[in-house]
Amino acid sequence: MLTLPPLLARNVARLRRAPAPAATSGSPLDSLIAPEIVGDRFHRSIMDVAATPGVHQILEIGSSSGAGSTEAWVAGALRNPIRPQLHCIEVSEARFDALVERWREYDFVCCHHVSSVPLESFPDPATVEAFYRGTRSKLRRTPLEDVLDWLRHDRDYVREHDLSRRGIREIREQHDIETFDAVLIDGSEFTGEAELDEVYGARFLLLDDTQTYKNYENARRLESDPRYRIVVTSRRTRNGFAVFERVG
Numbered sequence: 001m002l003t004l005p006p007l008l009a010r011n012v013a014r015l016r017r018a019p020a021p022a023a024t025s026g027s028p029l030d031s032l033i034a035p036e037i038v039g040d041r042f043h044r045s046i047m048d049v050a051a052t053p054g055v056h057q058i059l060e061i062g063s064s065s066g067a068g069s070t071e072a073w074v075a076g077a078l079r080n081p082i083r084p085q086l087h088c089i090e091v092s093e094a095r096f097d098a099l100v101e102r103w104r105e106y107d108f109v110c111c112h113h114v115s116s117v118p119l120e121s122f123p124d125p126a127t128v129e130a131f132y133r134g135t136r137s138k139l140r141r142t143p144l145e146d147v148l149d150w151l152r153h154d155r156d157y158v159r160e161h162d163l164s165r166r167g168i169r170e171i172r173e174q175h176d177i178e179t180f181d182a183v184l185i186d187g188s189e190f191t192g193e194a195e196l197d198e199v200y201g202a203r204f205l206l207l208d209d210t211q212t213y214k215n216y217e218n219a220r221r222l223e224s225d226p227r228y229r230i231v232v233t234s235r236r237t238r239n240g241f242a243v244f245e246r247v248g
Contacts, residue, residue: 029092029157035068042241043072045232049204050076055084055181061116061195062187063088065098069184083108087171091115091163114167115158116187121194122155131213138211138239154188168198189214203246211240
């Protein structure tokens with residue numbers, strides 16, 4: 001059983017005591033949400049990747065308020081003797097503020113309030129609807145009307161908050177990173193494919209929601225690439241996840 005350092009343990013305890021705030025009347029992105037990647041195989045896999053020798057630069061796309069997967073990255077990084085730098089992308093202003101506050105005492109955690117990819121990289125409603133109707137995925141558990149509302153809210157938020165930039169590229173340029181060592185794709189439901197294009201070649205590629213639009217095609221792309229091997233995968237854990245490692 002992992003023993004967390006005192007400061008990290010206090011952060012985790014505070015998070016688990018606090019209920020998630022209720023949704024506001026504005027965009028769904030204005031609200032904090034409870035973490036999903038907690039105490040499962042994916043959470044443990046993230047810690048193991050972060051602790052792997054040779055992992056120096058980590059990118060987390062979709063950090064939310066800094067619990068769940070971010071907690072796993074930090075815990076693993078603290079086991080790594082080189083102490084990797086963790087770059088966290090979060091587009092929601094409310095969640096970004098909570099993210100910064102939660103990890104402000106950890107100087108290796110760098111928080112970025114930016115869209116990972118620009119608006120033109122989002123799919124149009126017709127593309128999402130074609131996937132929904134043509135692919136037997138777990139996305140069908142949600143009514144199509146609601147899925148298309150998610151897309152509209154995501155696009156509107158990025159546009160209204162003037163966040164449409166190539167955030168992943170900007171982080172690489174600002175920190176002189178040629179290729180990330182590990183990347184988690186778990187941001188918007190609709191930008192996973194564009195994000196994978198930006199980080200392809202990373203040693204470790206971690207995908208959440210491999211059974212919905214977000215990473216459905218990404219998982220199959222990596223499964224068919226002989227340069228990557230599957231480290232661990234599950235289609236039953238929530239909406240599926242997978243961890244790939246580059247071997248070629």
